[in-house]
Amino acid sequence: MNSIKNITIYLVLIMGLSVCSCSKDFLDEELKTQYSTDYFDTPEGIEELTVSLYGNIRWHFGYEWAYGITLYGTDEFTNANDLTNEMWNTYDNRLGPLGASPETGAANKNATSPAALWDQMYYGIASANTIIAKAPEVIENEQTRNRCLAHAYFLRGYNYYRLTAQYGGVVLQTEPAVGVVRNFERATEEECWEQVISDFRNAYELFEGEVFTYGKGITWTKATAAHFLAKALLFRSSERNDSWNSSYKETDLNEAIEACSYAIGARGALAGNYSDLYANWTGVDSEAEQLDEILMAAGYNADGATKGRFGNRTYNYFNPQFSSFSGGWVQRGVWIGGMDFQRCRPTEYSYAVFDHVNDARMWKTFKTVYGANNVPEQDLGVETGDPGIVMILNTKDDNTYNNYNFGAFVQNPDWVDTEGRLPEWKLGGRQTPSSGSLTSEAGQWVPNSLVLYQNGEYVAPRFKNQPICNFFAGINKTDDGSRTAEKGDAHRDVTMARLAETYLIRAECYVRLNQYGNAMNDINIVRERAQWKSGENRSYYSDGSQAFENNSLNTGSAAEKYINSNLNMNTYYLSNPDIPVTTAASDLMLTSFPDNLPEEDEAILARIGASGSYDRALNFILNERTRELLGEWQRWETLSRTGTLIKRAQAFNPEAVNITANKHELRPIPQSFIDGLLNEDGTNLSDAQKSAWQNPGY
Template sequence: MKLHKYIGGVLAIGLALGSASCSEDFLDENLETSYNTQYFDTPEGLEALTLSLYGNIRWHFGYEWAFGLTLYGADEFDVANDYTNETWNTYDNRFSPLHATTALGAANANCTAPGALWDQLYFGIASCNTILEKADAVFSDPERNRRAKAHAYFLRGYNEYRLAAQYGTYVIVTEPVSGVVRNFTRATQEEAWGQCISDLRNAYEHFSGENFTYGKGMTWTKATAAHFLAKALLFRASERNSAWNASYIDKDLEEAIKMCDYVIGARSLESDYSNLYANWTDIDCAIETSDEILMAATHNGDTSTAGRFGNRTYNYFNPQFSNFSGGWVKRGVWIGGMDFQRCRPTEYTYSVFDHKNDARMWKTFRTVYGANSIADASAGVALGDPGIIFILNTKDDHTYDNQTFGATSSNARSHSSFRDVNGRLAEWAADKRQTPTAGTLAGKKGADGQYVPNAWICYQNGKYVGNNLGVPGGTTYNTTGNNNNMFCGINKTDDGSRLAEKGDAHRDVTMARVGETYLVRAECYVRQHNYSKAMEDINVIRRRAQWKNGENRSYYVDGSQAFEKNSLYEKNKEMYINSNLNMNTYYLSNPDMDVTTAASDLQLKTFPANLPAEDEAVMQQLGVSGDYDRAINFILNERTRELLGEWQRWETLSRTGWLIKRAKAFNAQAALYIKEGKHELRPIPQSFIDGLLQENGDNLTSDQKAAWQNPGY
């Protein structure tokens, strides 16, 4: 398969298979790797190349760059006790155009290189260029021609979007390249966004409605193109481009709203937030074909979606639970996530939710792990009792002021010192082996004195104490000293279908959905100062987030449940049952709440005045005033509540001009080194710049290299 891939500063031709093999249902066929370039002059060959475009997006979730490029260095997550990609969060002197190898200070060899994304995106662009060059001549069937072009325009536009969002600019390449090319022109940011928007417009025009060409839930449609076109237009109209975008803003916002109108009219929201992530029950289960999902990196049990194209995202969001208290909770495939402790939520992330009324919080955070390895009759702990709990209380809660929380030491078996501390935690769910129904109150009062060997809390005496618990780490670049392995993680990637503890996940990774489209349109309205229309869209999202009448507020489930259909289930059934207790700490975290199944209310009554208390606290900490800035920051808060961990936070904050302020306010590890005018863009990889030549064949001069690089690097 003919592809063009950047190697350093060189654009070279190679023979490869694209990023993965695909068939029309993305499940069964493997394409052969022996095709020559003439194969793409046949309808079958060019169709195969079109299908292979879906493999290009799997790359984004196959390794540490999944979170390093998208979540680190912002406000929602910081580094726990593993420093693999720490430099992407701290912005210290290791964060540069050079790859931070171990020799240059990286913690290990897995640190993401600045050029990883750059190279891979051009890999996909090259395939798109081949399709667009050949389609008219190869396809006699107009529908097949249109379909191939729609996909090629979309992926090229999407990859250009990622390049522009991360690096600000890129090399515009719209035709196949023959031979080796080492001379390129750096596009202006205006040219870069113009090219991206043009391609996404072409994709929108070429797609035929919501025609799921290659299988519903797995393929891109007109709504997919419209969503990303709206995002690209919004990006061009946003603060990061304020030096040159004045003439575009009004028209871009109008067009973006029209694109959002199409998406919202063509596709629908899930009624229950759990159906987006928590209710993942098996490979290719129903929630992966949700009408809300606009784009996903598809994975399944087929070998074509495994290995170097596999889904590794289940590794990154859990605390180091297997190391707490000497191993009360043993990790394994029976728990949907690994405890690699990469992404630790910040205080902002916990506090920005309405802890009582927002169901998203309790459907996203895993707050209870069952004791599956150690029982201690003297302490009153049996296998299947809570072994680790996280109490997500609020700053004004003083219930636990006089108690001490944490985990026992790694080799401890005696934990009497924790008996008085954690022994008064009394509210637990119904029988862990039963799925509560609407009439079963899983949060009803339990027996007093339930002992839990590991317990974590957010606030005591009005102060955030979460960073002081767990096993601490250390780094010369973190002045807070608060790296640790104990925190409450999120469940959006959990996968109990894995066949080995560190095996590939088999669930899709959602990359775009209608829930975000509403927030994109709301932001467009804010930028038009139409706050009433913005509030309407925001309230649609918040209405879905409310507790519904009859919901069990202390019931919890996540993708671990897929283990029930795993071939390893019978052998490890007890480990699964003891680990996953189907409960959360809603009532422990809200100790003034009586047990209830009543509906809650999250609807805004005014906007942007008189915001909910959790949002007003953010405004105060940031020093935000004025309707426009309050409205933008409310939407940024709402994006956290709705889209937490969904692979786009850094670009969102960079786009809106709030990256530096919010990182300084909410991410202590980033605050020391992050700089305005520099870190809103990523460094252009030095490996690319060093490979460039002048038109006469000479190497670039130092000044020419500097002109290629982004400011400050």
């Protein structure tokens, strides 16, 4: 798709802060030093280094840290039966400065270290520092020089944003460090946000409007810088910084509104259909990656430069363990767009926050039906291509399924459970993608079935516990049917910022300025796109599995498994049994704000005790962010920023039992970094000095 994706990444051997142990693997496996550092005294070298900055952001999606530090331990996602990063969700004592290993109680060697983000962000910062220092000296052409500087300021600002959002005050290294430096001062959080905002302002001024320097769909532009400038200003003025930010708030919020307004005006309207953002991904360099709504993405394609150690692995993390609990009726493979690694299990809140009838985003995001692609020889009345897994996402007040037996497939000689009953559900009707209605095939047996509520009680986690539920409706935003191996790298870009969030950022700024009417207008723009359109088939479903149609592996038995697995249907009508089949448009428009909110929001606000106009408005926006941005790699920082992490995790994440106020709003500073520090005279830090470096509670 873009030339940027085909350029080998070069990183400077000026690491500055890389004194911690986990850097070694990266240097050994990934660092490619085709040129000496003298090359960066040339215009060509600086521009090549500028292009390499895009490679630094791919790190975020190459391994388990993608979800561990961004989604776990929040109101939206909890862990399933896989316990790789369990400590990031439960906040137990394994989440500490040393990191967790099998020797210290981790489930395996893949647990994310708190040093992971720290190390990688400083690699990118080192490259940006070199560009900022050298570009004015070695590049005469003003346009080229400004492009390089804009990219460097943006990447440095973004990396410091991520560091400060996670750790609080960090080391501010803004000049190239020669050799290995081991004595640093830790900046305050106030100083860090000033640096982040300064870098984004510089990038915003230097970018040439919406000029896609290195290829549309991935290149950072003025709108990208505007979006993140607004995020940084909003962060500085948010609750986590209330002990020192009072003098900034009004000015920051107004500047953030101006920045958002530029991005919105420059990029135009949102994509017309929510499915276009994720569900309609059809293969490498898909049109879905070219949408004007996308402000920033980590770029991947079939080129070797986007594979390997930090290739896109995000397709692994959101599906349930379907091949296991289904008893083999639904086998995993490249024909299904996601692997069944069951890392991120939606909480009850993540289902309940939606209007199940009128919000199309729910049914364009959750995968609720898998076709049986491996039917055993026993005659059980199911054929390949019949529903093999069906998940009914009903609401708490629905009593339709109170007396039904649901469950995962039980494989024993009598095909029954220990009480002599078939645990699997009989379908009351089957949905087809063409008719959008239920067929007359009532009583069809489904080997695996799930419902959210029976008798007003949330029962979904009970249907397959071993000991934690691995049977749930996952989300489809990372599905990739273009993979050429079951566990191969994905080829689709990962969206990191888009215009719908810009509207919600601006709406939150308006709320903080008590301009609730303006906030409602921005929220309604996002909700308007979320409505069902007239003529739309509400029972139709698609995801990135469809890219398999253009996959060279789409032959023989694999082709059959693709057809039988992906039935292009959801459980909309089974989940809303009182709704007649319809193709009418729906309505999600707010008519008052923040009073008289939708029923689903009022229930959530009551659960967390939100009262008063500001508290209600802020928490409504947090709910709307879930509906629009579920799984998009930023929930933890959003809740930490707004001072709602503790309350919302305690209310909606049953596994986050050890989350502690005044501790877990920040991550631990990596002990490996602290232990590597020296005083100016070359002596080791004392225990008291080391303790002063660490965040409270760790």
